[in-house]
Amino acid sequence: QVQLVESGGGLVKPGGSLRLSCAASGFTFSDYYMSWIRQAPGKGLEWVSYISSSGSTIYYADSVKGRFTISRDNAKNSLYLQMNSLRAEDTAVYYCARDPGSGSYPQYYFDYWGQGTLVTVSS
Amino acid sequence: QSALTQPASVSGSPGQSITISCTGTSSDVGSYNLVSWYQQHPGKAPKLMIYEVSKRPSGVSNRFSGSKSGNTASLTISGLQAEDEADYYCCSYAGSSTSNVFGGGTKLTVL
Numbered sequence: 001q002v003q004l005v006e007s008g009g010g011l012v013k014p015g016g017s018l019r020l021s022c023a024a025s026g027f028t029f030s031d032y033y034m035s036w037i038r039q040a041p042g043k044g045l046e047w048v049s050y051i052s053s054s055g056s057t058i059y060y061a062d063s064v065k066g067r068f069t070i071s072r073d074n075a076k077n078s079l080y081l082q083m084n085s086l087r088a089e090d091t092a093v094y095y096c097a098r099d100p101g102s103g104s105y106p107q108y109y110f111d112y113w114g115q116g117t118l119v120t121v122s123s
Numbered sequence: 124q125s126a127l128t129q130p131a132s133v134s135g136s137p138g139q140s141i142t143i144s145c146t147g148t149s150s151d152v153g154s155y156n157l158v159s160w161y162q163q164h165p166g167k168a169p170k171l172m173i174y175e176v177s178k179r180p181s182g183v184s185n186r187f188s189g190s191k192s193g194n195t196a197s198l199t200i201s202g203l204q205a206e207d208e209a210d211y212y213c214c215s216y217a218g219s220s221t222s223n224v225f226g227g228g229t230k231l232t233v234l
Contacts, residue, residue, distance in 0.1 A: 035223075037225075044126065044212060044225060044226070044227045044228040045161070045169065045212050045214070045225040045228070046225060047214075047222060047223040047224065047225060050222050050223075059219070059220075059221075059222040061221075061222075095168060095169070107157075107174070107175075108155075108157045108159075108216035108222070108223060109157070109159035109171065109174040109175070109214065110159070110161075110169075110171060110214075111171050111174075111180065113168040113169055113170075114168065115167075115168050116168060
């Protein structure tokens with residue numbers, strides 16, 4: 001069965017960095033677009049970033065552009081989010097999610113989600 | 124890109140039907156049949172309930188249905204059950220420079 005397991009969250013000071021990981025299993029990871037989506041405490045969902053199956057196409061939300069970098073290692077079935085210059089407003093649970101589109105055609109929805117990892121930015 | 128607009132809360136009694144609206148613009152909901160809906164119980168990850176406006180994933184009850192008219196999408200839940208009490212989020216594709224945008228979420232209370 002499809003499983004997505006995030007890790008790497010924690011407490012970090014403003015201006016600091018953190019790298020999140022998402023370990024995928026139960027499907028051919030290299031065939032699918034993947035995304036990071038976050039949810040601030042008590043708030044709604046916010047899409048953060050998308051990466052194509054090959055890693056050649058990447059999108060970011062304006063709120064993280066220039067500070068966050070999404071990447072993937074298909075040999076390790078893993079998705080990553082490097083977060084730099086962190087701000088208090090980046091405090092959230094970060095989910096990795098799979099787009100069911102395969103190859104070069106994303107479907108722009110998310111059929112499987114991990115349980116999330118909490119990132120807290122505070123001094 | 125602004126979030127899509129959803130009512131903060133809706134409520135209904137068991138067995139009744141409710142509808143949650145999701146209002147966007149001609150740049151997102153109005154331009155693409157790529158609206159999806161997610162159910163989220165407290166402390167849990169979101170679950171896909173509807174994709175491409177009105178399609179149901181395997182395993183999702185046929186009590187859940189979706190539709191769209193102009194810039195507004197809707198999720199209807201018929202025959203309300205206690206386990207339907209959750210937060211619901213809509214999401215739309217908004218073009219290649221923006222990708223996806225979510226609604227602010229609606230808390231469904233089953234009375």
